Amino acid sequence: MSWLFPALGFIIALLILGIVVYLSTSRRYESSNTVANSYDEWTEDGILEFYWGEHIHLGHYGSPPQQKDFLAAKSDFVHEMVRWGGLDKLPPGTTVLDVGCGIGGSSRILARDYGFAVTGITISPQQVKRAQELTPQGVSAQFQVDDAMALSFPDGSFDVVWSIEAGPHMPDKAVFAKELMRVLKPDGLLVVADWNQRDDRQIPLNFWEKPVMQQLLDQWSHPAFASIEGFSELLEETGLVKGKTITADWTEETLPSWLDSIWQGIARPSGLVRFGASGFIKSLREVPTLILMRLAFGAGLCRFGMFRAVRGFSGK
Template sequence: MTQQSDTTPDSVGETYDVFADAGTTTALGGNIHVGYWKEGQDIPITEATDQLTDLVAGRLALQPGQRLLDVGCGNGVPALRIAQAHGVHVTGITVSSQQVARAAELAEKSAARDEVGFLFADAMKLPFEDGSFDGAFAIESLLHMPDQTVALAELRRVVRPGGRLVITDLCQRLPFTGEDRAVLDGLLAVYEIARISAPDEQRARLAEAGWQLLELTDIGEQVRASYGHSAAAFRDIAASLDPPTAARITAAADLLEAFGKHPHAGYVLITARRP
């Protein structure tokens, strides 16, 4: 549907390092993902982002002592939250060295410090043995990967039979066309996103990589408020930055806000099982 073919793990890592230096990746309490609001709920974005993590954890069918892989772990905030709440061990991987350092720093201060580990690794070439994990989750990370099917096949390899994979990601309900296409292309470029997929593309890739789909739900309306909140936080941060970085962060804020207002902008919550 939409491609940003020159995105690579290196370019994604560099972009996250720039955004981390600018302070945007900790702007919303350290999670680098949207918030989730239940119907009629009025909670701040910082709580709503944790609530999205809890939604993911709920789909993983966790048992204490299990080993989980967090694919694209950001600052480590979701991994630490899940490890602490469910008594599981979480290994987080990311292609940003700043994020590995930040996650390790946060872990040091956490009661769950012995239950997490963070390392620099590419999801398309996982440095783990077959069947090393009881389950895996990928919160807004697959969209950065040039070959999501390869990443999904790697995840199938390292998750044991019967284990679960939970994914959340931005999606295109219908293609962005005409002038709207510029918003989408801008968003892909500024965040080094390889692709924002349609739900059917997600289904096809999971099947191709050998996953059994249990659930795919569009929760786009429950996360929509996030884009405006994030854009406002980015603009606040931009006010204190040097002019070139401020321009980049302001452009990112404008694109995020425009995407979030678009009716074709959805957000999928996917649960799959390793046969």
């Protein structure tokens, strides 16, 4: 047992170091350039891809959640979203816009496994470059830099608009909702998965929740989170939704992802060799945010929202 106290001291020292780096290197949202620069940096150093794989989003662990490989859960999420959204009933050749495509993991699954013609867009030039490198010839997925707040495509360009966890980076959720619906063809399908906060119109954030929420915004270049109810209303206020927006809460199904993210650093020590001391410190500074995310989603401060809407004719 003589090793116990030095080991505990080392762990405490690491935690203190992580908190110091975390608090001194926040990535507060200032403009779209803040988001682009953050993702460029994460992509260039390769740390996020090493630990999170091709899918920079949470995994799906079932309901109730089951033990599952972290990377497999991320692929499963895409297939579960396809089924929930009804994309599995669409024919090959369906045109899909993947908004906030990251390094193209979801786009490649949609193109390879379902035969869709996918265009992935991200605000990060480095993500586009890496997505192109990872996409084999013959897979119908192309990538380009574009701004989801002002999409470069004409009205009615796509059969499907798909987006995973891009919304928190959008400074004006109403503009984001309008752009998503605008580029859909009549009867086209919108399917969105996003991090959301509790609807504070119903239950305002309390004294303890406000600083936690501010940290979740400041650390990963988020201007604001929408609520599930609020974003659903914004979609319908565009006047472009046919009928009603369908929503679901996938908090339970995705919750294990946060602690699994931290476990990756322990289970894959080769990352220490690959990325060295600077990579270790960069990884360590994300741990407090991951823990806060787990606490926020577990306590109901945050929720994982799913949205499905159909584009109407003539704006109805």
